Amino acid sequence: MTTAALRTVASPASAADERRAYYDRIRPLHLTPLWESLHALVPREPQTPCAPALWRYDAIRPLLMESAELITADEAVRRVLVLENPAIPGRSSITQSLYAGLQLIMPGEVAPSHRHVQSALRFIVDGTGAYTTVGGERTTMHPGDFIITPSWAWHDHGNEGIEGVSEPVVWLDGLDIPMVRFFDAGFAENDDAKVQHVARPEGHSLARFGHNMVPLRHDHTSATSPIFNYPYARSREALAQLQRQEAPDAWLGHKLRYINPLTGGSPMPTIATHLQLLPRGFVGKTHRATDGAVYSVVEGRGTAHIAGQRFDFAPRDTFVVPSWAPLELVASDEVVLFSFSDRPVQQAMGVLRESFD
Template identity: 80%
Template sequence: METQKHPERERFYSRIGALNMTPLWESLHTLVPREPETPCVPALWRYQDVRPWLKQSGELISAEEAVRRVLVLENPALRGQSAITQSLYAGLQLILPGEIAPSHRHVQSALRFIVDGKGAYTTVDGERTTMHPGDFIITPSWTWHDHGNEGIAGVSEPVVWLDGLDIPMLRFFDAGFAENDSSHAQQVRRPEGNSFARFGYNMAPVRHAHSSATSPIFSYPYARSREALDTLQRQEAADAWHGFKMRYINPLTGGYPMPTIATYLQLLPKGFRGKTHRATDGAVYCVVEGRGTAHIGGQQFTFEPQDIFVVPSWAPLRLDADDDAVLFSYSDRPVHDALGILREAFLED
């Protein structure tokens, strides 16, 4: 059916356009859709394909020169925007033995999820933590942080981690600030494990007054998180949609560990065939253990350890596991919760 033309309306639009105005009725259904219409698409990055390019980046530029040697994972539908969803950033960072990624700080909140190698460290606000595969580490907004790679027990190897930040979100608000430190590496003021000792055992110092919106624990060791999933697998039945899925929390509030980013760890038992669900928060997944298939928005992606995939907002997701599979994920759910706009649907297939 041919669209009817209205010359008088077109002339009207042209005239009000000169005053930087436009008619709402021409775009209302796009601005206020019946359900989410994201430009993002499902995608998967196979680590075995990415790893050689990470290695080559280490030959081309030093961590000091790059400040952060990262290969950004861009959503195929958002090329040039350094975004994996409309609100989230993802990148794989490499640090080689003997290197230091210099100290700086920024308003953007960041997470590190260790993907490959061990022996590197990150220092956050004067406390250092050694990185191990599967560890979830937080860099709170506007805190000094640097990274280095000294190895463990005399053994040094390249270390790769997934960076997750709220960069696109802060870019939308035009609220980004950053500052370089006066020295490459911070002075370590507290022993390693200090924050976990104070807050990681369901206790807190009696005179502690915590004003930050971010968890006082900045390193969540994989060994402890994995133990929790293993215990649940032995004691409970798997959720039909998520398997065994746990949310990392701020131990002082029970809320999200970061004000703009939620983080999760889940176990899909061998042979798991999940039901379909969807949610308005877009999510990024990193495979820690096991193999399986992610069915996202009508597409199938087989995954294996260290692969990364993205689930756009409101895209139907179903997860299958060929053997015990562990997945880390993060999303912008805290913002959805705070604004009261989160929606979920659990389908019975």
């Protein structure tokens, strides 16, 4: 009788024992059987380890202020409380591919100049008067501004106040740290100087590229937008104009994507950013997408129903929607939300999928 024939009459217990013994023999050769993990590796639909979660700013702000008494911005390099997804603790990740944290800079402080491969965004949450300098150009931070630090660009932050007013400033950091870590491609470097030399006047990049025009002899080689500060006042007015002129989308309300004016694509090669307005009383239909997204509440109060869980949000709160988690947005007031995700990477790979129920 052949081995195959014998196996057909063997008891289930003996067959299981035979397989375990086989696995034990191949393990020292660094081999594993695909058939034992195939369905987990290639699931019928995304099976994210991440969980939906909400961080209430009113609860976090006192802890941020307390951190300023424990360590200076200079000592910390970046004084940040990381928003860790509760389902994947210890990984400094809010989704599988993205990092998020709330950074604090106090009046008179400087976060010293450095650069890194990871692309970063700053979305200003609270306070006015801080600045960031990127590649020799400085910009003042205002709540709602979306600011970019391109990969490998020198950048520092400071808080000198504005018009005689000095106050703590907090912003949401978003970086592709987990993505770069996955590729083992991370590099960083500290600057010789604590603060960069400012080589161009404030607003220079916006003047050159922010009006649907480009200097004729400009040769832009970076994959990142040449605009590094998208002021909230301009973006908010665009939403208001849209609201006056057309009905809201049944799933998204009025949602706009920030773009690189030279390409029409995302401002950052690895991170997409959006701003959306939900009219008062808006009750959105269910939608989901494979790009897990991080949301910062700019204005208004409402509710996010994420994968069957309810999260009531208020201004300055942050919440995360994991990959393929059903999302319904409800607005008690008129609501404005900023969000970011890894959409451009998924689009480049051809794996992005969305569903609008």
